Amino acid sequence: MSSTFASLRFFNYRLWFAGALVSNVGTWMQRVAQDWLVLTVLTPESGVAVGITTALQFAPFLFLSAWAGVLADRVDHRKLLIWTQVGQGAMGLGLGLLTVMGHVELWHVYAFALGLGVVSAIDGPARQTFVSDLVPSGSLPNAVALNSASFNAARLIGPAVAGLLIAAVGTGWVFLINAATFGATIFALTAMRLGELHHQERAARGRGQVREGIRYIRRRPDIVVIMVVVGVVAALGLNFQLTSAMMAATEFGRGPGEYGILGSITAIGSLTGALLAARRKRPRLRLVVGAAFAFGVAAGLMAIAPSYWLYALSCIPVGFTALTMITSANAAVQTTTTPLMRGRVMALYMMIFLGGTPIGSPIVGWIGEHWGPRWSIGVGAIAALAVSLAAAAWVVRDARLTLSYQLSRPFVRVRYPTAVEEERERRAQAAEDILAQQLEDRSAQP
Helix, strand or coil, rough: CCCHHHHHHHHHHHHHHHHHHHHHHHHHHHHHHHHHHHHHHHCCCCHHHHHHCCCHHHHHHHHHHHHHHHHHHCCCCCHHHHHHHHHCCCCCHHHHHHHHHCCHHHHHHHHHHHHHHHHHHHHHHHHHHHHHHCCCCCHHHHHHHHHHHHHHHHHHHHHHHHHHHHHCCCHHHHHHHHHHHHHHHHHHHHHHCHHHCCCCCCCEEEEEEEHHHHHHHHCCCCHHHHHHHHHHHHHHEEEEEEEEHHHHHHHHHCCEEEHHHHECCCCCCCHHHHHHHCCCCCCCCCHHHHHHHHHHHHHHEEEEEECHHHHHHHHHHHHHHHHHHHHHHHHHHHHHHHHHHHHHHHHHHHHHHEEEHHHHHHHHHHHHHHHHHHHHHHHHHHHHHHHHHHHHHHHHHHHEEEEECCCCCEEEEEEEEEHHHHHHHHHHHHHHHHHHHHHHHHHHCC
């Protein structure tokens, strides 16, 4: 089997991959239908209303992620995920029935977006760390990248199907179909071979476990840099559903079919980025920073695209660079974090990654409504360029690195002075020893 798809040789991961692919198609269909319903049916093309909807859906990540991370470190991931899939399916079913029956109002969409956000915030850390239960540790970077490939393969299919269904039967049936797709994930979780799961050590109950996660991250400047870069880009730059809806409807005067096509074209680049990431055995910080800079350049070109089809074409490099950044960041954080802390660290990572959306989406929507859709994309491009350059400068100065450039791969070489490298390793090992001792003392308490 190709190294790109190496994790698929494990039965449990194959089940998870297939079930998640079906569910992700439904998720993308609902995202498109939800934004289109708010933008063109329930409001007079209000970018602010779409931004509020998106903000409500992601706001729970700000308030619940830390607790959800502790939960993910304590409980059985598989059992927790079964219940979160049921909850997300129920949200789609409720909104779909209201829409089909003609009773849906804007506040209903707001309420269901918030409810879906609550369940998703609990689901997120468990979903991220569950991958380590499905494959050996050496296959974890590949499995993480294939998860992203599944999500973006669904993104290639979902928006286009949603656009066609919206035009043919309306948004309500899209929500109902999404509710049904969660059955695939539930089936996959219940059909797994329990004896082949790689159970991770669970954290014991105790006080201050969220603070332990924060202290761990503070001792890891590489994770701090990743979180800052990803957080800024996600908040202001990764609002594709919102910005594409405004560009399609307002700037180019297109309908739901053309709007759905934009999501699918973006997924071409995203899927390519995910598959290339699956071949990398060791994701690096410099790749995260470099991909963020490349995203800023690509998004800047997208903002000035003069026609619908040039805009659509520009979605490919934007999707590729965004997914490269996201996948590299996710894999770098997971593979370098001790298993006892992985749930909490990933929860705090997701709080930064997804929790910035409630702040950024209304701002981007307001900019699009008052300054025009192009500026809603431009502000994300500027933010990505600024934070990536700042991160690169900080890393070079903090570690006293030497950078060299060449025309062949790797294009950028990073060299640590020997003494500095030894000191970094000594500090990292000391931090790990202190944390291990704290966890051991806590576990020994009655």
